[in-house]
């Protein structure tokens with residue numbers, strides 16, 4: 515079943531072999547030793563999740579007593595595109611040269627960015643992709659931008675240390691990465707961080723920008739930060755957001 519609006523389907527179903535056949539693939543691990551019983555258990559789970567018929571297309575024992583599965587099958591659910599809620603980029607993507615001009619014009623000094631991974635998180639590849647000059651996905655990182663001054667604090671920065679350095683450097687924006695999500699550590703750490711900035715600096719706190727592969731960009735308010743970036747973010751998107759925030763909200767002068 516599909517309805518059309520301006521030539522675009524508003525209600526869609528997954529596509530496998532033929533349009534709208536509802537075929538999907540999912541992967542998961544069960545704490546069951548590899549074998550027939552494990553595959554039966556995987557099918558039961560798939561059926562309970564609304565996949566019917568379902569087929570185990572890959573099963574492999576991973577360590578003692580665990581099996582990893584890939585299951586392919588049909589779902590009957592329909593996606594209503596009108597009910598989809600996401601954060602859409604509401605600002606234009608600027609080139610590094612345009613970012614530099616905008617910063618120079620509105621601040622008349624360099625914009626200071628302090629970044630790092632907080633808590634016990636040592637996954638620095640993501641924040642480095644955004645900050646380091648070599649950048650990510652063919653784009654140069656923020657260190658490349660002449661009008662940005664970047665202080666990269668690296669891994670395992672404590673929240674008090676982050677607040678202290680942000681104040682000492684007179685940071686306009688603080689960029690924090692969280693990759694490990696075990697027991698919601700990423701969300702707990704970010705809430706602790708935003709609360710610490712609110713307590714230490716109130717309204718004069720820097721712009722707080724958070725990133726990591728498992729964040730939902732819809733969560734910014736809930737986390738007490740200004741923006742949340744997720745997987746695949748490029749440095750240009752972040753630099754463009756900095757300019758947008760600078761010109762709409764006004765970063766502390």
Ligand code: B12
Pocket residue numbers: 634635636637638639640641643644650689690691692693694695696723724725726727728743744745746747748752
């Ligand atoms: C490399 C890696 C490591 C390296 C990290 C080296 C380093 N210097 O970073 C090492 C070997 C040290 C490591 C250790 C561990 N790791 Co590890 N690691 C990975 C791995 C393979 C890749 C991560 C990565 O570099 N991605 C590439 C970058 C570019 O992507 P990204 O981080 O998503 O960043 C992008 C966006 O998210 C975004 N972004 C990220 N941060 C920010 C910040 C801002 C401000 C913005 C704007 C954007 C942004 O922009 C980036 C570019 O697009 C992942 C698995 C995977 N394939 O993802 C596991 C993974 C992240 N690790 C994992 C685990 C469990 C660990 C350990 C706990 C393992 C252990 N038992 O010891 C330790 C923890 C160490 C610690 N204290 O943090 C788990 C995390 C599970 C979870 N959900 O919590 C993963 C998912 C592997 C898995 N499937 O189990 N790990």
